[in-house]
Amino acid sequence: MIQMEKINKHYGDFQVLKDFSLNIEVGEVIVLIGASGSGKSTLLRCINGLERLKSGEIFVDKIRVNDPRADINKLRSKIGMVFQDFNLFPHMRVSKNITFAPIKVKGVSQAEAEQMAHSLLAKVGMPEKWNAYPSELSGGQKQRVAIARALAMQPTVMLFDEPTSALDPEMIKEVLDVMIDLAREKMTMVVVTHEMGFARKVADRIVFIDEGRLVEEAPTETFFESPRHDRTKRFLDQIL
Amino acid sequence: MPTKNNIVNFFPLMVTAKTGESWEPGEKASWVDLIRRVVAVGMIATFVLLIMYIKAQEHYTFRWTVLVGFKQAYWMGFLLTMKISVVTLFFSIIFGGLIGMASVSRRVFLKDLAFAYVEGIRNIPLLVIVLLVYFGIGTLFHLPSFPAAVIALTAFESAFFAEIIRGGIQSIPRGQIWAGRSLGVSYGMTMRYIILPQAVRRVIPALAGQFVNLVKDSSLTSAISLVELTLVSRQIMTATFAAFESYIAIALFYFSICLSLSLLTKILERKIPVE
Numbered sequence: 001m002i003q004m005e006k007i008n009k010h011y012g013d014f015q016v017l018k019d020f021s022l023n024i025e026v027g028e029v030i031v032l033i034g035a036s037g038s039g040k041s042t043l044l045r046c047i048n049g050l051e052r053l054k055s056g057e058i059f060v061d062k063i064r065v066n067d068p069r070a071d072i073n074k075l076r077s078k079i080g081m082v083f084q085d086f087n088l089f090p091h092m093r094v095s096k097n098i099t100f101a102p103i104k105v106k107g108v109s110q111a112e113a114e115q116m117a118h119s120l121l122a123k124v125g126m127p128e129k130w131n132a133y134p135s136e137l138s139g140g141q142k143q144r145v146a147i148a149r150a151l152a153m154q155p156t157v158m159l160f161d162e163p164t165s166a167l168d169p170e171m172i173k174e175v176l177d178v179m180i181d182l183a184r185e186k187m188t189m190v191v192v193t194h195e196m197g198f199a200r201k202v203a204d205r206i207v208f209i210d211e212g213r214l215v216e217e218a219p220t221e222t223f224f225e226s227p228r229h230d231r232t233k234r235f236l237d238q239i240l
Numbered sequence: 241m242p243t244k245n246n247i248v249n250f251f252p253l254m255v256t257a258k259t260g261e262s263w264e265p266g267e268k269a270s271w272v273d274l275i276r277r278v279v280a281v282g283m284i285a286t287f288v289l290l291i292m293y294i295k296a297q298e299h300y301t302f303r304w305t306v307l308v309g310f311k312q313a314y315w316m317g318f319l320l321t322m323k324i325s326v327v328t329l330f331f332s333i334i335f336g337g338l339i340g341m342a343s344v345s346r347r348v349f350l351k352d353l354a355f356a357y358v359e360g361i362r363n364i365p366l367l368v369i370v371l372l373v374y375f376g377i378g379t380l381f382h383l384p385s386f387p388a389a390v391i392a393l394t395a396f397e398s399a400f401f402a403e404i405i406r407g408g409i410q411s412i413p414r415g416q417i418w419a420g421r422s423l424g425v426s427y428g429m430t431m432r433y434i435i436l437p438q439a440v441r442r443v444i445p446a447l448a449g450q451f452v453n454l455v456k457d458s459s460l461t462s463a464i465s466l467v468e469l470t471l472v473s474r475q476i477m478t479a480t481f482a483a484f485e486s487y488i489a490i491a492l493f494y495f496s497i498c499l500s501l502s503l504l505t506k507i508l509e510r511k512i513p514v515e
Contacts, residue, residue: 048422077424087419091437100433101423146419153423 001026001157001188002047007056009042009212016042018212020056026156027186031199031220034209035235040192041084043209044159047190048079061156077105080150084162086142088134094121094145095130098152106153113152120148124178140171147178158182160191196240200224208232274506278499285495289488296484306480307489310472317472318493324386324458324468328393329451335394336401341431343406354402361399367460369396374464389461397454404446408439448505452498459494469493 002024009017016039024030032040045051047058049065049072058065063075089097098120099113108116121127124144134142143163150158160179164172176198183189183202193199199206199220206223208216208231216223216232227233293302307314343354361369373392374385383391412435420430440447462471473490477483 045418050418050421073424073426075424076422079422081418081422083415083419085413085415087413087415089416089419089434089438091441101425104429104433105424150423 001028001061002190003057003059004047005057007046007058008054009039009046009051010054016212017046020209020212020214022207022214022217024188024190026188028204029183029189029191029202030205030207031203032190032192032207032209033194033196033199033235033239038209039212040209041161044081044161044190044192047157047159048076048081073105077101077153078156080147080153080155080158082143082146082150082158082160082163084165086134086139086146086166088142088146088149090134092133093130094132094134094137097134097145098149101149102152116152117148120151121145123151123181124148125174138171139167140174143167143171143175144178147175147182151182157188157190160189160193162192162194164193164195194239196224208235210235274503278503281499300484302485303480303482304485306482307476307485310476313472313476314469314489314493317467317469318497320466320468321455321458321497324389324393324461324466325451325455327390328397328454328458331390331394332397332401332454333447336398337405339398339402340405340409341436343402344409346427358399358402361396366392366396366457367463370460370463378464385461385464385466388464389458389466393454393458393461396457397450400450400453401447404443404450405439407446408443409435411442412438445505445509448501448508452501452505455498455501456494 002022004020004022006019006021007017008015008019020039020043022030032043034040042051046053047060047065049070053066056066060075061078063070065072065075089100092100095114095117098117099110102108102113102116103110118127118130121130124147126141126144129137129141129145134145137145147163163179164175167175172195176195179189179191179198180202191198191203203220205217206220207214208223208227208229210231216227216229218227223232224236227236296302339354339357342350343358345351345354370389370392373395374383374388377383377391378385378388416434416438417430420434421427425434458468459470462468462474465471467475469490473486477486480486
């Protein structure tokens with residue numbers, strides 16, 4: 001589904017990603033872990049072309065992301081993204097937040113988009129918030145709307161960038177539950193998170209990044225039970 | 241919430257009166273504050289004018305009544321001033337908006353062009369631009385003074401509107417662009433439907449403030465024989481030799497127009513939520 005081959009990314013003189021390679025299969029749930037500043041979020045933004053690469057290749061669904069001739073908007077509509085700070089559109093109601101992109105990008109009819117939005121809102125457990133503005137929602141509700149908004153484009157891959165890091169503890173579960181449901185439906189997911197409980201429960205593989213390099217990558221159980229690298233062991237000691 | 245403190249604070253010239261913290265983030269002036277400020281301005285103005293008046297009377301006989309005969313001329317002048325201002329506002333918001341968007345563009349050429357325009361305009365006096373457009377370009381294309389005035393003012397004010405719009409766009413978090421783009425929305429559509437509506441909402445007070453500046457700036461078009469408020473009083477002065485009276489009157493006219501607009505702005509500011 002996603003192939004990354006030796007990607008390098010710089011911010012000015014600072015190299016964020018170093019020769020990073022990873023393949024992700026259809027239906028896989030990958031959890032990316034690493035210290036802050038290690039390049040996890042940048043990696044997610046590279047996958048949907050929000051960041052320009054210095055070198056290397058990324059293919060999503062066999063389309064080359066860093067190809068200037070690629071229809072980047074069409075590609076992005078297949079890749080849903082959920083952000084740490086939600087980034088809902090504050091001047092639009094919940095309903096419009098969800099229906100905006102399907103109508104404007106895919107040309108879906110208003111009625112059809114609204115029907116889908118209704119069922120997505122029900123799916124994330126907040127059908128009664130149809131007419132609310134984002135400012136009237138709690139953090140957990142905002143993030144669930146953001147997930148519904150991304151799903152409305154019917155993506156084949158979902159990227160989650162620390163979706164629960166900005167939430168109060170009591171709201172984390174409601175967001176994780178939605179993500180667990182998605183994983184059960186065999187959505188291909190790449191998740192940056194510090195929620196190790198979630199990782200153990202739903203991830204197929206864990207990828208540990210340090211200073212822009214892929215240090216260790218293993219099936220979930222192997223990763224937590226018998227990490228190979230010292231750097232990984234130290235990191236796990238700190239967070240577990 | 242009128243309290244005992246507000247009654248004390250109502251008298252602006254009492255230097256000892258304090259309004260609590262001098263500034264808080266996101267603070268909006270209360271109605272009492274607004275009224276108090278208007279009263280303060282009125283008191284200072286009355287005071288200054290009174291001193292001037294008493295001093296001047298030693299050498300000068302005031303003939304206020306001569307102005308009354310020019311009611312019609314003042315009214316026409318007022319209408320023309322407002323017409324110039326409103327027409328210019330319309331064009332400079334469009335033009336300024338385009339330049340403002342160019343200045344945040346990813347295309348270096350557009351960005352440089354916008355920068356050059358804004359810096360160029362901001363460093364030339366408005367009067368020079370007005371004269372240049374009317375006597376230079378205007379002579380080439382046989383422009384009457386009204387369109388010349390609107391072109392000159394639009395060229396000038398657009399630079400300021402552009403800076404306000406740019407500030408508004410840049411105040412929107414980058415995540416909003418990411419959110420739009422990650423949904424497959426194009427750059428142009430993200431600007432139009434996501435960034436601009438939020439940016440404009442944030443800068444409406446600043447835009448309205450610039451409109452007040454525009455009204456004042458329009459007085460310079462009297463230099464190209466547009467009979468707006470300022471030229472009306474110059475003509476009245478020439479006809480009656482009542483210099484003091486006609487210029488005090490015109491100062492008061494501009495003052496009342498601009499103060500009303502400012503107050504309107506403040507009301508607008510309270511009506512529109514930031515988010």
